[in-house]
Amino acid sequence: MTGSTPKPKTYLGVPVSRPRVAFFELSSCEGCQLQIVNNEATLLEFLSLVHVVNFREAMTEKSDDYEIAFVEGSVTRRDEIELLRRIRDQAKVLVAFGSCACFGGVNQLKNRFDPGWVKREVYGDAPVETDRAQPVEDFVSADLRIYGCPVRKEEVERVVTDIVIGKEIHYPKYPVCMECKANENICLFDLGEPCMGPITRAGCDAWCPNNRAGCWGCRGPADAANLSEMKKLMKERGFSDEILLDRLECFGGFGKHVDEYRKGQR
Amino acid sequence: MKLNCNIDVHHVTRVEGHGNIRISIQDGELKEAKWEIVETPRFFEAFLVGKKWDNAPWICGRICGICSIGHTLASIRAVENAFGMQPTDQTRKLRLLLKHMETLQSHVLHLYFLAAPDFAGTGSVFPLIESAPDVIARAARIKLLANDACDCIGGRRMHPTRTVVGGFTMLPAKKDLAGLRDRLSGIMGDLEKTAELFKSFSIPDFTRETEYVSLKGSGSYPFIGGDLISSDGVQKSEARYKEMTNEYVVEQSTSKWSRLSRKSFAVGALARFNNNFEFLQPAAKELSLGLGLKPVSHNPYMNNIAQLVESVHVVAESTLIIDELLDSEFSETRQPVVPKEGMGVGAVEVPRGILYHCYEFNETGNITRCDCVIPTSQNHANIQHDLEELVSQYAVRRMKDSDIDLLAQMLIRAYDPCISCSVH
Ligand code: SF4
Ligand code: SF4
Ligand code: SF4
Numbered sequence: 001m002t003g004s005t006p007k008p009k010t011y012l013g014v015p016v017s018r019p020r021v022a023f024f025e026l027s028s029c030e031g032c033q034l035q036i037v038n039n040e041a042t043l044l045e046f047l048s049l050v051h052v053v054n055f056r057e058a059m060t061e062k063s064d065d066y067e068i069a070f071v072e073g074s075v076t077r078r079d080e081i082e083l084l085r086r087i088r089d090q091a092k093v094l095v096a097f098g099s100c101a102c103f104g105g106v107n108q109l110k111n112r113f114d115p116g117w118v119k120r121e122v123y124g125d126a127p128v129e130t131d132r133a134q135p136v137e138d139f140v141s142a143d144l145r146i147y148g149c150p151v152r153k154e155e156v157e158r159v160v161t162d163i164v165i166g167k168e169i170h171y172p173k174y175p176v177c178m179e180c181k182a183n184e185n186i187c188l189f190d191l192g193e194p195c196m197g198p199i200t201r202a203g204c205d206a207w208c209p210n211n212r213a214g215c216w217g218c219r220g221p222a223d224a225a226n227l228s229e230m231k232k233l234m235k236e237r238g239f240s241d242e243i244l245l246d247r248l249e250c251f252g253g254f255g256k257h258v259d260e261y262r263k264g265q266r
Numbered sequence: 267m268k269l270n271c272n273i274d275v276h277h278v279t280r281v282e283g284h285g286n287i288r289i290s291i292q293d294g295e296l297k298e299a300k301w302e303i304v305e306t307p308r309f310f311e312a313f314l315v316g317k318k319w320d321n322a323p324w325i326c327g328r329i330c331g332i333c334s335i336g337h338t339l340a341s342i343r344a345v346e347n348a349f350g351m352q353p354t355d356q357t358r359k360l361r362l363l364l365k366h367m368e369t370l371q372s373h374v375l376h377l378y379f380l381a382a383p384d385f386a387g388t389g390s391v392f393p394l395i396e397s398a399p400d401v402i403a404r405a406a407r408i409k410l411l412a413n414d415a416c417d418c419i420g421g422r423r424m425h426p427t428r429t430v431v432g433g434f435t436m437l438p439a440k441k442d443l444a445g446l447r448d449r450l451s452g453i454m455g456d457l458e459k460t461a462e463l464f465k466s467f468s469i470p471d472f473t474r475e476t477e478y479v480s481l482k483g484s485g486s487y488p489f490i491g492g493d494l495i496s497s498d499g500v501q502k503s504e505a506r507y508k509e510m511t512n513e514y515v516v517e518q519s520t521s522k523w524s525r526l527s528r529k530s531f532a533v534g535a536l537a538r539f540n541n542n543f544e545f546l547q548p549a550a551k552e553l554s555l556g557l558g559l560k561p562v563s564h565n566p567y568m569n570n571i572a573q574l575v576e577s578v579h580v581v582a583e584s585t586l587i588i589d590e591l592l593d594s595e596f597s598e599t600r601q602p603v604v605p606k607e608g609m610g611v612g613a614v615e616v617p618r619g620i621l622y623h624c625y626e627f628n629e630t631g632n633i634t635r636c637d638c639v640i641p642t643s644q645n646h647a648n649i650q651h652d653l654e655e656l657v658s659q660y661a662v663r664r665m666k667d668s669d670i671d672l673l674a675q676m677l678i679r680a681y682d683p684c685i686s687c688s689v690h
Contacts, residue, residue, distance in 0.1 A: 025686075026306070027306040027308050027686075028331075028686065029328050029329060029330050029331040029334070029686060029687075030282055030283070030330075030331045030332070030686055031328070031330075031331025031332075031334065031424050031425065032331070033331070034331045034332060034424065035331075035424065037375070037379065038409075038413060038423060038424065047392070047395070052392065055390075059279060059280065059389055059390030059391075059392060062279075076306050076307075076308065077306045080306065105328075106308075106310075106313075106325050106328045107308045107309075107313075109313035109314075109325070110308070110309045110312055110313040112313065112316075113312060113313065113315075117312070118309050118312040118313070119309075121309075121311065121312040121315070122307065122309055122311050122312055123307075123515055124515065126515040128307060128520060130306065130307060130309070133308070149328065149425065150331065150424050150425055207422065207427065208421075208427045210421075211421035211422070211427040211428045211435060211436055212428070212435040212436040213421065213427040213428060213430070213435045213436075216324065242318060243318075246317060246318060246320075246321055250321070250324075250325065
């Protein structure tokens with residue numbers, strides 16, 4: 001998929017009442033899954049909506065009979081590819097859950113280096129298996145993405161509700177700045193701080209700027225992200241190339257922009 | 267001795283991350299009792315190299331979703347120590363308060379959602395939603411308070427937004443702190459009920475003499491920075507943490523192992539409790555004695571009880587911290603940062619034990635080396651040795667396979683391991 005909405009037929013197979021839901025994790029901090037348990041106020045309501053059949057972090061019972069699979073984390077080892085293919089075969093709806101799954105997340109920062117050096121730096125000469133950190137969709141198709149590091153629980157609940165009732169899923173196409181302005185925050189640039197809000201996809205309700213912290217782009221690019229405008233803005237406000245690049249490459253969502261940027265720097 | 271027993275738990279559930287238990291007894295001989303870690307490493311220590319100092323706390327919090335606040339604070343402390351910065355009194359208090367609320371959140375999550383189902387004889391907390399709704403509502407109430415408090419002080423309950431090198435990007439409103447204080451006083455009753463619940467559970471009777479490592483309290487129960495001690499009498503400064511952790515690579519685990527005076531040691535709530543009992547708040551001390559926990563306890567299953575005791579401690583101390591904050595005028599939220607070349611270590615007691623972050627910087631404040639030593643990786647060797655001892659002790663008593671299996675899993679869960687964190 002391309003970040004747009006899945007065709008309605010993808011939920012036709014899903015019974016409208018209490019679909020069987022499974023959670024899986026690849027290489028991750030398990031934070032996105034935890035966001036579900038961490039939502040005490042509405043957790044019970046959420047649980048009444050779905051039937052959780054697999055959630056290793058919370059339960060011992062497991063079942064391979066599920067309709068919706070939430071896959072968290074990025075792929076960094078061969079066995080994870082096999083697990084992912086098995087999940088794809090079973091699930092009617094596969095959700096790439098969080099920025100690790102959607103873009104590789106912070107894990108993909110290791111792809112900047114020679115893999116041999118990466119292993120030696122941490123494990124010395126001991127053998128350890130690891131590959132590049134890659135998003136889920138490098139291996140299987142995903143029907144839906146839920147962006148964010150971490151995902152925003154309100155959005156997860158909305159998406160799940162929409163799947164259950166068979167509604168189309170919409171992602172905001174506009175940038176974080178729109179939400180930030182609606183919240184009447186003081187702009188970080190006016191406080192002398194860098195912010196990726198102008199080019200990052202909204203949907204988090206400007207989580208970081210609401211707390212007077214600059215956005216680092218965890219949700220990836222907005223539909224019409226304009227990198228050259230962003231570069232200009234950062235330069236005008238006195239921020240170095242390094243500061244922009246650190247934010248562009250942090251979560252993997254701006255991968256192609258980083259390549260562009262590096263080319264431009266040469 | 268039992269003649270034959272084969273247990274193979276592929277991915278222990280209700281723990282964070284991926285680990286396996288393998289037990290085999292053949293013809294009356296213990297062939298193996300193994301705790302294996304199969305989690306995929308993510309290589310934070312490598313991919314941070316080259317990054318500017320401000321990336322460290324922001325990215326390192328992502329080592330772990332459960333204790334992201336602890337990682338962020340350890341990372342910030344390491345950077346501040348490297349740059350020779352001293353947090354203000356106000357920043358110290360707010361950080362400790364934030365830390366306390368993460369401890370409460372994490373301990374309650376573990377006690378109710380991960381540990382309790384074993385004692386209740388269910389595979390997860392979900393059946394209890396129907397059979398014991400008041401118990402679940404209570405757990406949710408405590409967790410919600412703790413998480414709301416983390417939102418209020420850290421900006422976000424997971425991967426906090428306001429915590430930065432030098433202080434905070436933004437301070438909580440005093441009226442929100444006052445509201446938090448009221449809710450904290452109200453939650454003590456829920457913690458007492460939690461204690462009654464755990465008193466009704468029978469904690470497995472198992473001990474193995476163990477060395478316990480933690481921060482050393484001076485004047486108060488320690489959470490952020492200070493000297494390091496072990497119950498075998500070792501004492502080191504924070505900067506010399508490597509002499510305390512002695513990490514090495516083993517074949518059965520993608521996480522490293524640690525040792526100190528013996529072949530393994532333990533960190534966590536029980537270690538802190540054993541080493542710093544005198545500094546607990548009176549209510550916490552009283553509760554521990556009521557639950558039959560006294561220092562020094564060598565029963566790893568008692569870590570559950572130590573977590574409960576600490577939950578009471580952090581709630582009691584948090585109300586005091588808030589009182590002090592409310593009585594003072596808020597000053598500057600954030601100090602300016604001037605990077606400099608050098609090395610810094612940050613040691614922080616996170617829910618599962620002592621955590622160290624260490625960075626080396628060049629003169630522009632870019633990271634040249636990074637090392638993170640995680641509580642659970644320090645515990646893995648100890649879990650392994652406990653497991654061997656447990657299986658031998660219980661096999662002699664001719665216990666059923668399924669009982670040994672359950673006790674082994676409960677042992678692992680008692681440590682509340684955070685495996686993806688330990689591999690990072
Ligand atoms: S996207 Fe972020 S919060 Fe979610 S699993 Fe990955 S690192 Fe954790
Ligand atoms: S703070 Fe960031 S998100 Fe908000 S308006 Fe400014 S640039 Fe946009
Ligand atoms: S403000 Fe930016 S970094 Fe923060 S949650 Fe939203 S998209 Fe992610």
